[in-house]
Amino acid sequence: MSVLRAAPLGCGAYLPERVVENAAFAQRLDTSDEWIVARTGIRRRHFAAEGELTSDLAIAAARRALADAGIEGSAVDAIILATSTPDHTFPSTATKVQHALGAGGFAFDIQAVCAGFVFALATADALIRGGQARTVLVIGAETFSRILDWEDRGTCVLFGDGAGALVLTATFGDGGPQDRGVLATCLHSEGAHRDILHVDGGPSSTQTTGKLRMMGREVFKHAVHKLAEVAEETMAKADVRPEDIDWVVPHQANIRIIESTAKRAGVAMEKVIVTVEDHGNTSAASIPLALSRAVGDGRIRRGDLLLMEAIGGGLAWGGAILRW
Ligand code: ACO
Numbered sequence: 193m194s195v196l197r198a199a200p201l202g203c204g205a206y207l208p209e210r211v212v213e214n215a216a217f218a219q220r221l222d223t224s225d226e227w228i229v230a231r232t233g234i235r236r237r238h239f240a241a242e243g244e245l246t247s248d249l250a251i252a253a254a255r256r257a258l259a260d261a262g263i264e265g266s267a268v269d270a271i272i273l274a275t276s277t278p279d280h281t282f283p284s285t286a287t288k289v290q291h292a293l294g295a296g297g298f299a300f301d302i303q304a305v306c307a308g309f310v311f312a313l314a315t316a317d318a319l320i321r322g323g324q325a326r327t328v329l330v331i332g333a334e335t336f337s338r339i340l341d342w343e344d345r346g347t348c349v350l351f352g353d354g355a356g357a358l359v360l361t362a363t364f365g366d367g368g369p370q371d372r373g374v375l376a377t378c379l380h381s382e383g384a385h386r387d388i389l390h391v392d393g394g395p396s397s398t399q400t401t402g403k404l405r406m407m408g409r410e411v412f413k414h415a416v417h418k419l420a421e422v423a424e425e426t427m428a429k430a431d432v433r434p435e436d437i438d439w440v441v442p443h444q445a446n447i448r449i450i451e452s453t454a455k456r457a458g459v460a461m462e463k464v465i466v467t468v469e470d471h472g473n474t475s476a477a478s479i480p481l482a483l484s485r486a487v488g489d490g491r492i493r494r495g496d497l498l499l500m501e502a503i504g505g506g507l508a509w510g511g512a513i514l515r516w
Contacts, residue, residue, distance in 0.1 A: 356480020
């Protein structure tokens with residue numbers, strides 16, 4: 193049976209120029225490179241320059257993704273931008289990107305924190321399969337450096353800035369697991385846990401932007417458990433087994449979470465794309481950043497089966513199976 197699939201056309205990423213090593217934090221906080229590396233796997237991260245906005249990062253990544261796809265901005269008929277650090281409360285950062293790229297159609301932001309890219313991918317897939325859009329640009333872009341409390345050693349060492357983008361286009365497949373494109377997505381939220389990872393400000397509550405607050409140990413426990421569960425659920429939905437997966441492209445929060453999830457999902461670490469060492473946690477940008485790196489260096493090839501999974505504030509989490 194012929195079915196519509198959201199198939200990948202190209203991807204791209206952008207990282208701000210400024211790189212900050214762990215040692216810079218150890219100079220002014222009670223922390224050390226050893227602690228950060230041992231507990232998280234992070235060695236460095238990129239931070240946006242003053243005046244460099246989430247939209248700037250998103251536009252740069254999107255231009256690279258369009259070039260990789262070999263299409264112009266005018267060929268895009270929907271832009272979905274996952275971010276928790278938009279330029280403004282409104283309008284959406286996606287509309288700024290749309291204008292810069294000369295795209296038509298429609299554009300909107302999605303906010304599911306670190307799970308944002310998976311939520312955006314699932315939405316793009318639904319729009320394409322529903323016939324609402326043909327070519328969709330899915331972007332994850334963040335400037336988390338703007339919402340960090342630089343005195344809180346438990347959070348400020350963890351995050352970085354960056355953007356990644358993926359172009360999807362409507363393609364017909366036979367409905368089987370050999371089809372290219374998004375084969376399955378699973379999304380979850382549990383608002384009961386919203387306090388363990390949140391920003392303590394907002395337009396309706398404090399009329400300020402606020403700073404990121406996290407109960408790290410609690411988030412860690414949920415992450416390990418929920419990511420393993422959603423990986424299994426998504427593979428079952430796509431009717432694929434762990435041994436069929438060529439690459440896991442996980443959200444990059446902490447190497448210990450990545451390793452534990454891979455183990456519980458039954459996938460060897462050699463098949464996991466890891467960028468957390470160089471990028472830190474870039475929230476919604478982390479999966480497309482990792483994807484672009486692995487496509488760019490030739491690890492991920494056409495026809496490879498990818499498993500993506502992410503969890504973030506909300507709690508919100510999800511998984512996706514995509515054949516590249
Ligand atoms: N340097 C040195 N010591 C530190 C630092 C630091 N940077 N940060 C915390 N510590 C201390 C703590 O104060 C604590 O000290 P205490 O025992 O005297 O109280 C000790 O280290 C242990 O703290 P824990 O929080 O238990 O450390 P843990 O091993 O859990 O690591 C971490 C902390 C890295 C934050 C971990 O819990 C984690 O990765 N959590 C998950 C984060 C995550 O996945 N986020 C994803 C979603 S992000 C999003 O959606 C925006």
